[in-house]
Amino acid sequence: MATVTLKDITKVYDGGVLAVDKANITVEDQEFVVLVGPSGCGKSTTLRMVAGLEDITSGELRIDGKLVNDVPPKDRDIAMVFQNYALYPHMTVYDNMAFGLKIRKFPKDQIEQRVKEAARILDIEELLDRKPKALSGGQRQRVAVGRAIVRKPKVFLFDEPLSNLDAKLRVQMRAEISNLHNRLQATMIYVTHDQVEAMTMADKIVVMKLGLIQQIGSPMDLYTNPVNKFVAGFMGSPPMNFLNLTIEKEGSDILAAEKTFKIKLTKKQAARLKDYVGKDVVFGIRPESLEFVEEAIPDVTINAKVTIIEPLGAETHIYVNTEEHQMIGRIEPTITLHIDQDIFLKPNLEHVSFFDMDTEEVIV
């Protein structure tokens, strides 16, 4: 098993398109790192550079400390699972899984043993004689994973492996890949645009946007302490609410105000926002940090009108409009509301963020 280190990795495509800009990522031994971001953020390009399928324009890529910038993919001792599985259509499942070992001239009995072992782990033993055409999406996915694990590579790379599966299967395979990681104790780098996959699977998440790494951290770290508005909005579902509020000073208090409500800030927040008095900031609050209360509390609650109610069983999502904004709240399913009802929501100020309007960087 191995570490992977990206130092100032940059990719510029022919024609001058900057796909990845000075990426610095350290993947520890046995770590599960997820690269996440919207399409075109450079996450796949980064992964393909690690795989050796894409040339590195500048920077240093090391696997186990060894510089591998110019090492061809076949000599990097990695395995990769592709989005469309990339199973060889003219070979049986067995041959697909055995191909990498055959090319590397493993003895026959060892190949058989490894393929059978992997097939057992993935529960695809009865499919070994079939061609990929005769498999379902989920089965193809398993074979693709199987082809990777028989090789026992230093590093596993996954390029959006679940995006072609239906929702139910995706949840199941997500758990299976997590299981596999625990079982194999392998170093894995996983690319996805789905923040739920990132949150649920990763030891460490790398959030990217337009070729730039926004933040690296554990899932909870990113969720609770996003460094900017993009990360805050990207992680979590339903997403964080953003309200443009004006910072006001009343006596010794600092408040964030919309037309019809004001929120008195905590001491810590007040200290950081005192330079913003008279200016607008972005107030970010997650749906679960809004508490439904019966009556208005001055300088505490947000008054809003219910527009949509989505009961999910375990919880209920409500879409509400304040005078100037729309927000989503997550409330107990036992609370009964109706459309157009005026309600009061109390923000949990321990779990809110303020962002600068211009830089979108977190203030506090």
Add this chain to the structure above:
Amino acid sequence: MASIYINPSRKIIAYAIVLFYAVITILPLYWIFVTTFKSPSEAIGFPPTLIPQQFTFSNIIRIFTDSRVFGFRPFLNSLVISLGTAVIAVIASFLAGYGFSRYKFPGRDVLLLSLLFLNLLPLLSIVIPVFRLFIIYRLYDTYMGLALLHGFKTAPFTSWLMKNYIDTLPEELEESAMIDGCSPFKAMLRITAPLAAPGLAAVAILAFRQGWNDFTAALILTTSASVRPYTIALYRFVGEQGQVEWTLISAAAFISIIPVVISFAFFQKHFVTGLTGGSVKA
């Protein structure tokens, strides 16, 4: 599926036209077929018989056995030249098609266009310079010479064909093979080539046909009976006999059709998927 209503009388007219076309297309073939098995006197008799009255294999036997009349050799020569053409075209157009499909290099589009231009060149316009070259490189009057010429006459078109075919094969398969331990060349050979088989089959048939049907190039670029294909033999055979022996020429023509029919029947399925550019997902 909704069926479209067609007026019965229009349907009859349509069938009549199709039938007429079918008859005028098939009639010459039918004539060759029956004349092959007729006696010489019956073949020129009037009115012509639709079915041979005295069914005989003697024409076919004479074509194969009597080397003064025709012999087996011209067919063998044609076969060698055509197979050689197919091999050359398959290799050349696979490599060219692969390169055009997978690599983006300066001048790629211009090269692709010039391939089309090459394809449009009439054989006669290049045959004289080729003649000179063949003399210099000792390819004149050889199997290799003709196979090379036909191979490279076929290759521009079939390279396009292969490029389009390989375009439809996902590149991830090769990338996956490279990660599995293949060099780029090995990935092309082990993964892309087998998947391109239907396209290659189409190329092989087109190339074979090019070699098999050629008359002009063979007439100019060969002299000896040990190399000359059946098309030339057929022509000489008509000329030297003074009179035309319809039964023998039919027999020779009939035999010459067989390899093309067999190769098409054999590869028919591949041929069609190959020409439609792998639109059927693997």
